Amino acid sequence: MIVPETQIRTAVQDDDAALAELDRTTWSTLHAVxxxxxxxxxxxDERHGPGDYLVAVRGGAVVGYVRVVPPAPIASMAHVRQIQGLAVAESARGKGVARALLRAAMDRARxxxxxxxxxxVLAHNAPARALYASEGFVVEGVLPGEMFLDGKYVDDVLMGRSLLG
Known part of the structure; x- marks a missing residue:
């Protein structure tokens, strides 16, 4: 459940330092490749600017982000958006921030x-997989051993869902 004081908005250039710090403090091989x-x-960076991100703000501080972009710059995929990163500060976890960001990403895509x-999503990231499944995402494919992290091969799980209806 989202706490009323959490707001989701499009990132702005002034969020750069806060997002960079959030990215550093939340980095983990649980989700990062x-x-x-x-x-x-x-x-x-030159490929992903503020308009590609939604941020969660609580008490004036950026506590999470999601990047939602076209999966490729080709006309035949113009109807698809892809989530390419979602992070929530430790202090904001368990408060519905990730779910709010995910729902906002789907709204933005629509x-x-x-x-x-x-x-x-990496196969060993059970909390993220459970969140995505609870929001209607289904496993559409698995790339076995696609990543090598912390001395182990990890499956890359492809998930998706319709935005219609």
Whole structure:
């Protein structure tokens, strides 16, 4: 359940430092496939700007984000959006922030004309998989041993759902 003081909004350039810090403090091989972000590294880059992110704000502080973008820049996939990252600060976990971000991402995708939304999640990330399943995402494929993290091969799970109805 979302706490009333949590607001979801589109990120702005001024969120860069807060999002970079959130990304560093929440980094874990439970969900991350890239190396840990380095201190001082900007969050936004030439491929993903503030408009690609929704942020959760509580008490004036950014406590979470979700990136929702087209999966590829081709016309035949214009009807699809993909979640490519979701993080919530430890202090805000268990308060419905991740669910609110996920629902806002689906709303944003619908507003952009998408009829389908997808994501990829590591198989060992049971809490995220449970959240996605509870919001109607289903497993549409598994790439066995696709990632090598912490000395182990980890399956990459593809999930998706319709945004119609």
């Amino acid at each position: 890239l190396p840990a972000p380095t201190p001082g590294e900007p969050f936004f 507003e952009q004309g998408a009829v389908r939304i997808t994501l990829r």
